[in-house]
Amino acid sequence: MPVIELDSVSRAFTVSTRTGLRRTRREVRAVDSLSFTVEPGEVMGYIGPNGAGKSTTIKMLTGILVPTGGTIRVAGVDPSRHRMNLAKRIGVVFGQRTTLWWDLPLKDSYAVLQKMYGVPRARHRENLATFVDLLDLGHLLDVPVRQLSLGQRMRGDIAAALLHDPEIVYLDEPTIGLDIVSKARLREFLAQLNRDRGTTVILTTHDLDDIEALCSRVMVIDHGRQVYDGTLTGLRASQSAPRTLVVDLATSLPPITIQGATVTRTDGPRQWLSFPPSTSAAPLVAEIAARYPLVDLSVLEPPIEAIIAKLYAGAAR
Numbered sequence: 144m145p146v147i148e149l150d151s152v153s154r155a156f157t158v159s160t161r162t163g164l165r166r167t168r169r170e171v172r173a174v175d176s177l178s179f180t181v182e183p184g185e186v187m188g189y190i191g192p193n194g195a196g197k198s199t200t201i202k203m204l205t206g207i208l209v210p211t212g213g214t215i216r217v218a219g220v221d222p223s224r225h226r227m228n229l230a231k232r233i234g235v236v237f238g239q240r241t242t243l244w245w246d247l248p249l250k251d252s253y254a255v256l257q258k259m260y261g262v263p264r265a266r267h268r269e270n271l272a273t274f275v276d277l278l279d280l281g282h283l284l285d286v287p288v289r290q291l292s293l294g295q296r297m298r299g300d301i302a303a304a305l306l307h308d309p310e311i312v313y314l315d316e317p318t319i320g321l322d323i324v325s326k327a328r329l330r331e332f333l334a335q336l337n338r339d340r341g342t343t344v345i346l347t348t349h350d351l352d353d354i355e356a357l358c359s360r361v362m363v364i365d366h367g368r369q370v371y372d373g374t375l376t377g378l379r380a381s382q383s384a385p386r387t388l389v390v391d392l393a394t395s396l397p398p399i400t401i402q403g404a405t406v407t408r409t410d411g412p413r414q415w416l417s418f419p420p421s422t423s424a425a426p427l428v429a430e431i432a433a434r435y436p437l438v439d440l441s442v443l444e445p446p447i448e449a450i451i452a453k454l455y456a457g458a459a460r
């Protein structure tokens with residue numbers, strides 16, 4: 144049974160603008176007839192250009208905002224009507240701002256959260272020990288949040304969002320501003336959380352490496368409407384961006400001729416062959432190996448940034 148269900152969900156805002164003495168009001172449809180379901184344990188990337196409606200969707204899923212149309216169920220309940228009860232079953236991390244108490248040491252914030260959520264002491268201790276270990280928070284527990292670096296604070300925030308064992312976690316730009324090593328560690332942690340605890344994760348990000356590293360499913364929205372829902376592989380195929388087979392031959396040769404692929408570049412014994420996204424590389428490799436002195440090879444996928452840019456541009460048109 145889905146843990147998240149949206150049926151024709153819309154959210155409109157009335158914005159007023161002033162030109163000279165005239166004030167005009169117009170309606171902005173931040174989310175427009177959105178329908179989708181998420182199964183328990185899924186890790187879904189939720190992406191779209193600026194102003195696409197991602198934060199508005201997440202706010203409706205947490206019950207902060209009420210839809211102006213359609214219905215939402217999260218963990219079986221309407222989020223805006225059961226916001227307090229639902230809070231015990233979800234975790235939220237906003238990369239841009241902390242939910243921790245600025246002047247308190249991390250460990251005091253965690254103690255407050257344990258009381259707020261009514262987490263049994265033994266379970267709290269167990270969870271805290273796990274997250275302190277996995278997120279390397281041991282040396283930071285006595286430090287007031289205001290003194291933490293961005294990466295340290297983010298790790299602290301993620302532990303805070305998970306201490307009450309939520310079934311669903313919404314992460315809004317969790318790796319924003321982090322260095323490469325911190326990003327990699329955070330992604331590893333989230334993957335492990337999903338693997339070990341079956342936590343459902345909805346991840347909003349502009350960092351497509353987050354999506355590549357974590358998400359079995361990606362949903363793209365633009366102007367409040369869904370423009371793609373499926374796997375990353377499917378997304379690549381849908382935009383028909385070609386894949387590239389890079390072959391290293393024993394010697395420099397003129398461009399090789401293979402059915403179903405075209406040489407786009409050569410550099411000494413290395414040649415780049417472009418082939419359609421719907422095709423498997425296996426028969427091409429077999430043919431090249433049979434006819435040419437093949438030493439090594441690799442397959443390059445089209446950069447995901449290029450595919451997303453193409454998709455956004457298409458949706459905008």
Ligand SMILES: Nc1ncnc2c1ncn2[C@@H]1O[C@H](COP(=O)(O)OP(=O)(O)OP(=O)(O)O)[C@@H](O)[C@H]1O
Nearest residue numbers: 156158171173191192193194195196197198199200
């Ligand atoms: N409280 C509000 N009042 C008026 N308009 C709003 C409000 N909140 C959002 N909007 C508008 O709704 C649209 C969607 O905004 P939203 O913040 O959901 O986008 P987003 O996809 O999260 O963008 P970003 O990637 O920039 O964070 C935008 O046009 C935004 O200006």
